[in-house]
Amino acid sequence: MSDHFKHVRGSFSIYVGGRDDDNVRFVLAFFGEDPAKVVEAFWQEHRGDFTVVQVFGYGAVPRRELCSQESLVGALRTVSIERGSMIELKWKQLCEQMNVAWPKRLAA
Numbered sequence: 001m002s003d004h005f006k007h008v009r010g011s012f013s014i015y016v017g018g019r020d021d022d023n024v025r026f027v028l029a030f031f032g033e034d035p036a037k038v039v040e041a042f043w044q045e046h047r048g049d050f051t052v053v054q055v056f057g058y059g060a061v062p063r064r065e066l067c068s069q070e071s072l073v074g075a076l077r078t079v080s081i082e083r084g085s086m087i088e089l090k091w092k093q094l095c096e097q098m099n100v101a102w103p104k105r106l107a108a
Contacts, residue, residue, distance in 0.1 A: 041066060
């Protein structure tokens with residue numbers, strides 16, 4: 001069963017060299033997710049002979065099961081979050097769940 005990557009979206013082209021191994025799959029991850037966990041989850045849900053390319057989107061809260069403390073701390077160093085927003089609340093909840101301190105730069 002696919003929990004993290006169950007939908008396929010296609011509306012762009014990728015130009016490849018024409019080799020047999022040019023079969024590519026793009027995986028959308030959210031800023032703050034751990035790249036290794038994202039790829040691992042993708043391979044657990046999908047089988048095939050292709051290259052996986054991670055694309056990181058900004059704006060959504062990272063998924064807990066695809067985060068590590070390190071990836072979350074790294075994201076918190078640069079993320080911009082509107083104070084008092086629902087997104088801020090979700091980020092704070094994720095930090096609490098993962099035992100990551102809310103950064104002072106975002107607390108002002």
